[in-house]
Amino acid sequence: MSDDMLRAPAEVKYAEELDWLESIDDGPKPFSWRLSPRMIRLFVLGSERSDGLDREIAQKWFGDRSFVERSIVTLASDRGLLLIGDPGTGKSWLAELLSAAICRNSTLVVQGTAGTTEDHIKYSWNVSMVIAKGQSRDSMIPSPIMTAMEQGVIGRFEELTRSTSDVQDALISILSEKYVSIPELDDDNIVFAQPGFSIIATANSRDRGVNDLSSALKRRFNFVRIPVVTNKKSEAEIVRFRTEELLRRHRIELDLPPTLLDILLQSFADLRSAAASATSDDEKLESALSTAEQIGVLEDAILHSHFFGDRTLRAQTLAGSLVGSLARRSPEDLAILNKYWHGVVEPRSKKDGGEWPEFLEGGREAIATLS
Amino acid sequence: MIDQTSTFGSLREQLLEAAAAFADSPVAVPGILAGLVDDVDRALREKLEIFPVCHHSPASALAMVRRLREKQPKVIYLELCEDLQPLLTELRNCRLPVAAQAFATDLDGFPKSWAPLSVVAPITEASAEYQAIAYALETPGVELVLVDRSTDHVFQWAPKEEAKERKEEAGLHGDAVGVEIGDLRPRFAELEEHLLHHGKVRHWSEWWDQYVEQPLSGADYDTYRQVMVLIGSLFRRLTPDGDRLAVDEDRERYMWTRMREHLAAGGADPGDCLYVCGAFHAASRVEQFGLDSTATFEISPRTGTKWLYGLIPSSHSAIEAQFGLAPGSVSIAAATWAKAVNRTKLAPFQLTGQKGTRKRAGARGARGARGKPLPQKADAAPADRLTGFLSRPPALDALDEAELLGWCVDIVRLARRNGYLASTADAIAVFETSILLAGLRNRARPTPYDFQDAAVTCIEKDVVPGRRDVRRLCEILLGGDRVGEVGYDALPPLARNVYDRLAPLGLDLDKRTIQRALIDLNAHPELVPCSDLLWMLRYLLPDDAVRPIMGERRLGERSIQESWDLAFGKHQRSVIELGYEGVTIEQVLEQRLRRSVWDPKATAAVALAAVEDAVLFLGSRRFADELGARAVELLAAERGVDDAPEVLRRIRRLLAYYRANEPELPAWCEAFVTAGYAHYCTLLPTAFVDDDTGVRQVGAMLGFLFTMESLALALGCDRAQLELAVQQSHPEAPAKVALLWAAHTQLGLLTMADLRARCDELLANPLVVPSVPQYIMGFVQAMEPAPALSGFVVEMISKAFGRLPDSVLLPWLPKLITTLRAGAAELVPVLVREAGRTFPGSLPAVDSWVPPWSARPKPAAAIGAPVASGPVAELLLGHPAACDGVAGLLGCEGEWRDPASGGGAGGGRPAREVTALLTAHPGPALALAGLLA
Secondary structure (H helix, E strand, O other): HHOOOOOHHHHOOOOHHHHHHHOOOOOOOOOOOOOOOHHHHHHHHOOHHHOOOOOOOOOOOOOOHHHHHHHHHHOOOEEEEEEEOOOOOOOHHHHHHHHHHHHHHOOOOEEEOOOOOHHOOOOOOOOHHHHOOOOOOOOOOOOHHHHHHHOOOOOEEHHOOOOOHHOOHHHHHHHHEEEEOOOOOOOOEEEOOOOEEEEEEEEEHHHHOOOOOOOHHHHEEEEEEEEEOOHHHHHHHHHHHHHHHHHHHHHHHHHHHHHHHHHHHHHHHHHHHHHHHHHHHHHOOOOOOHHHHHHHHHHHHHHHEEEEEEOOOOHHHHHHHHHHHHOOOOHHHEEEEEEEHHHHHHHHHHOOOOHHHHHHHHHHHHHHOOO | OOOOOOHHHHHHHHHHHHHHHHHOOOHHHHHHHHHHHHHHHHHHOOOOOOEEEEEHHHHHHHHHHHHHHHOOOOOOEEEHHHHHHHHHHHHHHOOEEEEEEEEEEOOOOOHHHOOEEEEEEEEOOOOHHHHHHHHHHHOOEEEEEEEOOOHHHHHOOOOOOHHOOOOOOOOOOOEEEEEEOOOOOOOHHHHHHHHHHHHHOOHHHHHHHHHHHHHOOOOHHHHHHHHHHHHHHHHHHHHOHHHHHHHHHHHHHHHHHHHHHHHHHHOOOHHEEEEEEHHHHHHOOOOOOOOOOOOOOOOOOOOOOOOOOEEOOOOOOHHHHHOOOOOOOHHHHHHHHHHHHHHHHHOOOOOOOOOOHHHHHHHHHHHHHHHHOOOOOOOOOOOOOHHHHHHHOOOOOOOOOHHHHHHHHHHHHHHHHHOOOOOOHHHHHHHHHHHHHHHHHOOOOOOHHHHHHHHHHHHHHOOOEEEEEEEEHHHOOOOOOOOOOHHHHHHHHHHHHHHHHHHHOOOOOOOOEEEEEEEEEEHHHHHHHHHHHHHHHHOOOOOOOEEEEEEEOOOOOOOOEEEEOOOOOOOHHHHHOOOOOOHHHHHHHHHHHHHHOOOOOOOOOOOOOHHHHHHHHOOHHHHHHHHHHHHHHHHHHOOOOOOOOHEEEEEEHHHHHHHOOOOOOOOHHHHHHHHHHHHHHHHHHHHOOOOOOOOHHHHHHHHHHOOOOOHHOOOOOHHHHHHHHHHOOOOOHHHHHHHHHHHHHHHHOOOOHHHHHHHHHHOOOOOOHHHHHHHHHHHHHHHHOOOOHHHHHHHHHHHHHHHOOOHHHHHHHHHHHHHHHOOHHHHHHHHHHHHHOOOOOOHHHHHOOOOOOOOOOOOOOOOOOOOOOOOHHHHHHHHOOHHHHOOOOHHOOOOOOOOOOHHOOOOHHHHHHHHHHHHHHHHHHHHHHHHHH
């Protein structure tokens, strides 16, 4: 089934693994959860030899164990879970994995935007049906959140802070009373949440101050802050894991040379430290330089070399993708990249050799083209 | 070869089977596993009872209390630097945690660059060593012997590079090297990482708490011992060979040698002795191990370094920082200990008179120690407890609901006080989350770490409203940082002296908060000594310890009222460390000042500063003279003039002070001025041309030469030296040229009119105009040596503003301000005053104002120069032809004037008066003529 989709949701992609875990799970399960908290942790963080399982479970989310534990425990409690962090830190991926593991449904998602209205959170009406038959449960269109309530599963709210405060506040009663009333109907006008219902929201910490959460809503969410991955080893793991997944999705046979991965990680680490020491916004790249950004750069380079190159990933292509993805503002970002290329990459290519000289050349060309 | 007959035979066999089943390489693993059992077996069979401990482990402390009560040993050997022993009796005067410190500044046998050397051994209440010390000191007839190598050996055995690169550690311990009993931690990072990863915990303290501390807290003595030795042996066998292991082995040899010596000398029964050491050392494999060993170990003599000893306050956070423990872990250990003592109804030992510990338990403890011993078990061969321990999951504590509820309520209260919007609902959520988290992590009872995580999850939102976040609040809640205090009786004489002398202020200096002292020196002259002492402490202690809010002490000034912020409680360590330097504050200050002037890098400016400090703080003329004499030596030996501005400022101040307060200048001042005059004269020509010497320095040199001139000449210096020096100077830099012109003017070698003309030329010459600003900066600096030039400087600056082209003027203006601020701040008021005198005071007056230099009347050419009378004038007047010829040749026009008329009107009169005088009194003239004839 997952072959028919461009991107299968986690519960489809890992269906077989989840089935197997469910079959061996003998731990206590809260509400109507399909897996016990320990098994969920195992599903997300992968198994080890010491777990004594018959098969290996791959690690799907890379980060501190305690974040996952705290998230699972929050969902087992009375409160909603709000994952907060910089863009590209894997918040939505963790949310998807948790929903898939808990209730095998990670698709009940509301995307928070400036145009999100309360209807998207509660319910709306099929206008032609209302005209034809009047207001009834049949002519009502439940929102993903309401559907989650009815089914007792996890509802997701992406980018909560992008939607306006009055829309956000529609969640308050859902999270505390756990029902939605439909005043338009005379009977059967309350939808009660079934056991197992909870909400995982994500928020971008860079958006703080745009639409701040009200205190009442904050109180109903437990916050788990996901930091940017700075550990090189785990970052390499994440990039490799996600890129292989992308390659599989595009059905591309292409080797990812470890030296190029090192170059990519090193460049991002350098640029991050440069951004950390910058004193004004003009001196740092607009990009958050997150892990997701690295994956994007790599994907771009891979696709480029697959369709326009000789089907081998080269340092030159990688450099071009890096410059192309990071240079968003001209001339600020280009100036920073130019400085980086001349101040860091050039000496390194002289000192270390390897793929660096080619990387240097590719970057120079890309900067020259854009300038 | 498997020894089936020994106690641990079956365990050894099991382990070997496991090794064969799981290991990939069949060689190493069985060796290690069997070795573990061997180590345990050997340690338990030893005649001298070995008590393995781990630092800051409540389980160790509990086991120690139980064992001491049961065994009542007569001699206790403790793994602690042997030379710290005398300090231990002083512990009863302190509030724990404190640290025993050995300190040395006078190094003999170590590289000088290592100084000062400092070793600290922190002691907390929840530790096995404190229980052993308290038992030994409170029970008559019990001897406590410290057997580890001395602090001197700590550095003797230290790898040379490591000692050199000791890192700065924040906190109460300063940069001391820490020694600790029972350092038990994997010695290489991978092992620790592996244990943490598989233990599913975040840091070492949590691992230890979950896998060793909790299972052992209620264990019987045999289990405790066997498990501890097993862990010690595991880490030991997995330790990479290196310097650190070599030092550890040497320490073990040292300790066993010392113990054998002690037993041989005192004749104590080994059965009555207890050897308390880290579990790592209990699993030792050195050949000196055991009382039966005959292997010897040569203990190297101590170096000649003089060590000083004292107790300094310590804190949980300082201990955590120094020994790389997780923040809060020592506090959590202390809380666990307190709870375990309550739960087990055990009476811990405590030193009588100890402040800040649990009184009731202490009283019981002391009674218990003297009173009824617990019935002693017959010393049977130890049974194998390890097999059971290793094969069963640990018996975990049941959920202590009341305790957890208490924590949840308290954390919400604390969070509210710190600005969080936390409520009872949060307390409920924290409680629920703690239990869920513990369940997820395989624990029946939430540990403090689970609770901390739960509190962070439920209470922490997107921003931290106050200074502390929830994690920090949890640490505070679970015991918080505890800071020890060294009691008055355990303080060194100097510190006691300080406290005594500050007693008239009537403040509680032990408090950790800042104390405000208000001193009215007129109304309470008896407080003057306190004020003196505070100023000295201000000089010697870190800035925050003693801070004057009002009042200052400068040469020739005296405060009427002073107000001070004192933080002695917080900075007790600094006061105590001063005690290592001397017996009184005055002595320490004197030593510090003396050391500063005899330092190889000392300069004349440093020595003058020392003189000033000596006058200010010590008031001792003799000592100031001694330092002053050194200043003269230093000045004469100096080759550079970098410090000239500082020297000038300080010597001026000192001279003013001595002139105002003493009948005559001290001899060193006179010597300094004469030496300085000669010194700066000599260096002046070089300084003028040297690129590295700034204008400010040259200005200060000239300032010294000109402003001290009268004093120097009175003391026998020669002005010709200065004139020669100035004439020999040929600077090229514009600023220095200006300075030289100013010097010439001051010496009378150049008239003001000439100087003005030269400067006007500069402004008129388009090639030189860009460098005019630099000339002006030189003139500004010249106001120091030649204050009379200030009017001229105002004129120059005004002209520059008026005439310089914008391209030169505008870039220079900001530079002028910054340079004036940085390099000539003290000259700006003079300049401004002069400008105020020169420019009109009101706006309307500006329109009609003509600068004084523009309005200057032209030299009266018509009047001409006065004509001198005398025989020459008469001769020329009589025969003008020759002069007219020369004048004609040179193209000069002029007229002859009679000396009797015009400017020379009076010219004839004096001659006539003289003639009349000589005629009236011819005596002297005739006598002179006779003499000459």
